[in-house]
Amino acid sequence: MSIKENLQSVKEQIADRASLVAVSKTKPNEDILEAYDAGQRIFGENKVQELAAKYEELPKDIEWHMIGHLQSNKVKYIAPFVSLLHGVDSEKLLRTINKEGRKCNRRIPCLLQIHIAEEQTKFGFSQDELLAFLSPEILLELEFVEIKGVMGMATYTNDQNQIKKEFSSLTQIFNGLKATVFKKSELFTEISMGMSGDFMLAIEEGSTMVRVGSSIFGVRNYTR
Numbered sequence: 462m463s464i465k466e467n468l469q470s471v472k473e474q475i476a477d478r479a480s481l482v483a484v485s486k487t488k489p490n491e492d493i494l495e496a497y498d499a500g501q502r503i504f505g506e507n508k509v510q511e512l513a514a515k516y517e518e519l520p521k522d523i524e525w526h527m528i529g530h531l532q533s534n535k536v537k538y539i540a541p542f543v544s545l546l547h548g549v550d551s552e553k554l555l556r557t558i559n560k561e562g563r564k565c566n567r568r569i570p571c572l573l574q575i576h577i578a579e580e581q582t583k584f585g586f587s588q589d590e591l592l593a594f595l596s597p598e599i600l601l602e603l604e605f606v607e608i609k610g611v612m613g614m615a616t617y618t619n620d621q622n623q624i625k626k627e628f629s630s631l632t633q634i635f636n637g638l639k640a641t642v643f644k645k646s647e648l649f650t651e652i653s654m655g656m657s658g659d660f661m662l663a664i665e666e667g668s669t670m671v672r673v674g675s676s677i678f679g680v681r682n683y684t685r
Contacts, residue, residue, distance in 0.1 A: 463495070464492055464495040464496050464499070464677060464678060464679075465495060465496070465498070465499040467676060467677045467678070467679075468483070468496050468499050468500075468501055468677050469499070470676075471660075471673055471676055471677055474660075474661060475660070475664065475671065478664050479655075479660075479663075479664050479668050479669050479670055479671050480503065480669065480670045480671075481501070481503065481670075481671060481673060482503050482504070482505040482526050482528065482653075482670060482671065482672045482673070483496050483501050483503065483504050483505065483673060483674070483677050483678075484504075484505045484506075484507075484528065484656075484672050484673060484674030484677075484678075485504045485505065485506060485515070485674070485678065486505070486506050486507045486508065486511065486528075486529070486674065487511075488678050490515065490518055490519060492678055493515065493519060493523075494519070496677060496678075497519070497520060497523065502522060502523055502524055503523075503524045503526060503544070504523055504524070504525060504526065505525075505526040505527075505528040505547070505672055505674075506525065506526070506527060506528065506529070507527070507528050507529025507530075508529060509527070509531070509532075509535040509538050509539055510538075512525055512527060512539055512543070513538050513539055516539075516542055524544035524545070525539075525542065525543055525544055526543070526544055526545045526546075526547060527539060527543055527545070527546045527547060527548070528547045528548065528672055529548060530548050530550070530584050531546060531548055531549070531554060533553060533554050533557040536554070536557050536558055536561045537561050537564075540558070540561035540562060540564070540565050540567075540569060541565045541567070543569065544570065545570045545571070545572065545609065546558065546569065546570070546571045546572065547572045547574065547612045547653055547672075548572075548574045548584060548585075548612065549571045549572060549573055549574055550573075550574040550584040550585050550586060551586075552594050555571070555603055555606055556603070558571060558603075558605070558606050559602070559603045559604070559605045559606045560605075561605075562605025562606060563604075563605045567605070568604075568605050568606065568607040569605060569606060569607065570607045570609050571606055571607065571608055571609065572608075572609060572610050572611055572612040572651060572653050573586060573591065573608060573610075573611050573612070574586065574611070574612045574613065575587075575588065575591070575611050575612070575613045575631055575634055576613075577613040577614070577615065577627040577628075577630050577631050577634075578613075578614055578615055578616040578617075578627060579616045579623075579627075580616050580617065585613065585614075588634050588637070591634075591638070591642075592641075592642075595638075595642045596642075597642075600642070607648055608643070608646070608648070608649060609648050609649060609650065609651045610635060610649055610650055610651030610652055610653065610669070610670075611631060611634060611635045611638070611651070611652055611653070612652075612653035612654065613627070613628075613631040613653075613654045614654070614656075615627040615628060615654070615659065615663075621659075621662065624659055624662060625662055625665075625666060628654055628655070628659075628662065628663050628666035628667070628668070629666050629667075631652060631654055631666075631667075632652060632666055632667035632668075635652050635667070650669065651669050651670050652667055652668050652669050652670065653668070653669070653670040653671075653672065654666075654668045654670075654671070655668045655671040655672065655673075656671070656672050656673060656674070657673050657674055657675045657676040657677075660672075660673055660676075
């Protein structure tokens, strides 16, 4: 099947229950343009250098999402244009994003990455860490950061029950934050979870945004 056909198939499954981030990391511009011509406008990258290059080369109405682990010293390269940062996993990174947002005079949309997987390799806040530093005072200080929700990655496993449990835990954390820290925020609306192998399960558990790559573009190209 072509990229266009794959994209249509994924969109039919999702319907209007969640927004779709087409994960285009390692993919050439031609592949992205094929998806773009089929109507896709949100693309996700996991490396700052590749994201910045594609932003320069491709249509300007694309919404670029940074979905990978983001180092503080790289924020400045994408701060002027990035539509959403998914993997915000430390207070230090939030403060750097705020600093770079001030320089660009724009509020940079972010998702707080929560550690929900059993694997120790996944980045993210614990719920306790978040509640310990997310005070109304801190949120006022972060005037150039727009916290739009949460993001999480499930354990890499075939155990559907475990994945479901981890997705459910992220939705519970989101609901808890929405009812407390962000109860006055109309912007705190997104739960980014689910990838090619489990996006339908993620939607069932409350995801509002799924990150799908191989189901659209085919297997990743590791040679680039």
